[in-house]
Amino acid sequence: MAASEADLGRSPVALTINGRRTVLDAAPGERLLDALRRAGWLDIKESCGEGECGSCTVLLDGRAVCSCLLLAQSAEGADVVTAAATGHRVVGALRRAFVEEMGTQCGFCTPGMVLAAADLLTGDGDPDEAKIRRALAGNLCRCTGYHRILRAVQRAAAELREEVQP
Amino acid sequence: MTARKRSSGARARGRRPRRVVPARSALAPTGVVGRPGLRVDALAKVDGSARYIDDLRFPDLLYAAVRTSDLPHAEVLRIDVTDAQQVPGVVAVATFRDVPGQNQVGCVRPDQPLLVETRARWVGDRIALIAATDPATAKAAARVVKVDAVPLPGVFDVEQALATGAPAVHTGGNLIEEFCIERGDAELALRQADVVVEHRYLAPWQEHAYLEPQGVIAVPERGSMTIYGSMQCPFYVQSAVARLLGLPLSRVRVVQTVTGGAFGGKEDYPSEPACCAALLAHKSGRPVKFVYNREQDIQWSTKRHRMVIQHRLAARRDGTLLGAEIEILVDAGAYCGLTGIVAERANTSSVGPYLVPNVRVRTRTIYTNNPFGGAFRGFGAPQVTLAHEGQLDALAERLGRDPLDLRRQNALRPYAVAAWGEKLAPPVEYLETLAAAERLSGWSALRRQVEAHNRAGGRTRLGLGVGCCMYGSCLHAGGQHLEGSGALLQVHRDGSVSAAIGLTEMGQGAATVVARVAAEVLGVAVDQVEVLPTDTALVPDSGPTVASRTTPMAGHAVANAARQLRAQLLPAATGLLRCRANQVELSGGWARGPGRKKVAFADVAAAAFQAKAHLAASGWYAPPRKQFDRATGLGQPYSAYAYATQIALCEVDLATGVARVKKFFCAHDVGRAIFPDGVCGQIEGGAVQGMGYALTERLVVRDGRILNANFTDYLIPTIEDAPEVAIALIESGDEGGDKGRGTASQAKGPFGAKGIGEPSLIPAPAAVANAVSHALGARLTELPLLPDVIMAEIARRNLDNVPFVESAAT
């Protein structure tokens, strides 16, 4: 009988989560997703566990990644942002826009969707529809048909542009 | 293609659906109903603070794992769990011998044991359950359960299952049940018709692919059990767990957690993981969590039923429909589950919204060793709609008629008799949906454009397809004993309101609808109403959250309770406003009296409390009884009907066979849109789910096992696959009635609302299949229309021997 994964010694992984310095305990082969959820970051969802659906998306040093495909130990020193982040300009604007445009139904894909869009809008303040679609193609939603998600991202982009140029 | 570009086109921003609303209606809402607004649960969902089942924590929690049959059909001789029990960390192991009540989870027929006793009938059959201190240990222990089993020949095809000498999945043979419609003389009509169109349609399995997998937690407590979980139908789970544990219903409490999508997949099925967790919790005395991963979810949970439909449609040369003869075979899988109920709806819906005087339908449900068929948005209707709409387009083609025009000619109208012999009470809004879809799509101009594009040749072909349906709102007469629905409303002394219903929010927007109905009747703001999690301890058994019945049923129950509360509040309001009761108007958080006098709703509530008024009310609604004869399939199967017309514009790439939907138009009769943005969200989502069924979603099943039980190879639409969906809503509100012409009047929801959850999906696969068929000039009758399927048709007729790039030809 092989030792279970959970029995293996965990080691500390120091990183920043939503602006807070944190030390996660992570087993060697453990996914960042599991370590984060165990630490109470329950806004990160697991749906497919294979990097296909985007529900577990986090921003890792500003870029959207699937936390189910990342070793927790690889995140040492990283800056992680989740949908629960407070004081994050782009994430905040997207959350408001998803509410306003009804870009959420069951809500399970929504935190990941917000973060994938945040990566896009951080690098490109005025993406056209094709760019938005390409950026969100890794986030599956089974409820909305995506129409209102697209609108939400467009709304957030517009709002962020207005903030910059009053 | 790598870059399937779509024209960026006009931005969707600000585009609102067209709405056709009657000018004046006595019962028209005056408050929030029908107005724009937000979902009540959106904030918690966007920042991730909503708690789904996997987010809940309990002390001493154990994790469940299952040992399933590795064989699709086998005689199980011996189950040995000694090794599994020895694994460190394992706390409980259960087999069928450990079930204190009945080892049974069949939700309609008692044909499905929770745990295999002697016979495994499909690969998902459970042999043993493990509870351990962590998930990996539980899984490891499940692997060391020893099973002695002798493989039996399996049967994986409905037609083979009916053949003599086929392996019997259950004693008594593979035919489970038959349904029919017998009206007029279909045989004669077919013989005497000018034209008979006949095709065999194959509607395959579909996986729900809700984003949140199945999950439950069972918490034992002194002879009772509480189940928390992701589900549609807490009362189903309550009954199932009580039966398994031999407990009275009063000792089983079920609380629905925030549910991440369901689409029917969490109707019947959650009883199974709930029973597993409950049995382990019962045995160990500790809370047990059972949350599936994606592979388990796809492999074990129910699917949209695979159906084979032989459809013969007879017509006169002028297009008048004369008769239909339809044979439907439904693959139930190894157990009956909800198959009979699904088949009943398929049977009734198989002719469509057309005037067909002579009808013979036969629907048979059949056991196989395949994946398990269950509820899925549309409940048998999308499959038969694929067939009847394919037939209408095929007939239009044969007669050289415009497909919309042919439908208009044969459309059911007020007082017409539907296939099942019911004279339809007005309003019958089918023609309105046809007209609205025609306008919305710019039909004639679009058709000319498509024809011009295809004449020009080149790499792509375009096609236009129509799909229509008539959806029987709420439960079929066969299930009407479950139709009653409750609500509990409470006005607090500060004017805030709590609402509990017996049906569930699973993403579709039920909580927002309930809050709006309560707010409308009580005259408060929507955000004053707090909708509680659905809990079997709060509200009486309200039946299942299915059949697009939540808005009508829970809506009525909430309105009923709110009216009672209004009566309780009025004396306080009249006291404060110093006027008569009939002079008080409650709206927008105020009680208004004659002149400009008004007091805040909160003050009214406080005064009512001081006056010891009873500020809680239990609401109930049950529609009138329906008469229906199962033996002939005739009568009144449903309380009301919702009509829809959808039009798809598709493009086929002749180089690859890839088809995609370029534009999609939906016209829906919704009675009244209580939450218009919610209605449109449902339509957009349902239409895209239907497109997935039509184009990309293929479940690869070999010997009963699903080979692509993951999101890598089971392809649901991405944002790159979803076209813009244009919507027209037809709202006739509470208008209509039988006006003394001998029809059963329609029982719609509050303010005349009809459900939209399912009609949004039902015609979509048919519309897409018709569009692709139109593009290729060949009738495609089997879904999904994946590129290899389409390519076979392209290759057969050498359509890809054209220059793909224009200037290369010159």
Next chain:
Amino acid sequence: MFVQSVVRARSEVEAAWLVYEGKPATRLIAGGTDLMLQLRRGQRQALALIDLRRSGMDHILENEHAICIGATATVAALAQHPGIRAHFPALHTAAATLASQQIRNLATIGGNICNASPAADLVTPLLAYDAVLRVRRGDDVREVPVDRFFTGPGQHVLTQQDLLVEVVVSKPLPSEGERSRFLKLGFRGAQVIAVVNAAVSLRLRRGLVAETHIALGAVAPTAVRAISAERLLRGEKLTPEAIAAAAEAAVDDISPIDDVRSTAGYRRRVVRNFVRLALEEIAAQVAAETAHGSQRSRSRA
């Protein structure tokens, strides 16, 4: 078997020596987008991982003759690189459309190559461009042409001691007039594994095909070159007839199978059409450029 240790390499040198001295059942992990799920599914095993994410091998350096891409450069970085976009459009397209944003942000070129999937999107362009892989063993570096790298599905020529450090793609001379295309077929709009992919590069001299590479993925145990199609085209004008003949010939260069995604017969048909489509597009581009050029020279005269 569970992963029991993870060692982080901080430089190429450290990575090379960690690999060289690696114990059995040690695997390299970079983006992890393939390995993490193979480990979970039990398709691959490892007791120890060497994490290359911070090994500093993520450079993309461009000089006059070539672009050198570090093995851990992400697919997203490739997609954004202007030099790759300008000189290697097929590689750019393959990178820009690979999987999803989240995967592109993690996945590396080295991982895409070393995972050795017959359907890997970056491999067909690298074959079309005759890329060279630089492989390090301890302090020794050798070069392996990409067309000699793969030996089967999930299989390649590297040993347990070898580390892929860099991918070198040489730029064509402007006078060689190279054009290239990448085509991918998946069964939905995005985020999908290729059922067929193809990369075609082609150089014309005085209106005749001087050189062409036609690389095809997901249609054989490894990505393959359509050698007989290439042979038919060399020295020919890019006429519809020559294109059609090459497309038919390409079908004989592959050995597709039926799998969970599709069938062999379908893949053959698509290969034929893809080769024709890519060549037709290139021919159209040439025709457009020629028309444009002659127009310009006329207007100058």
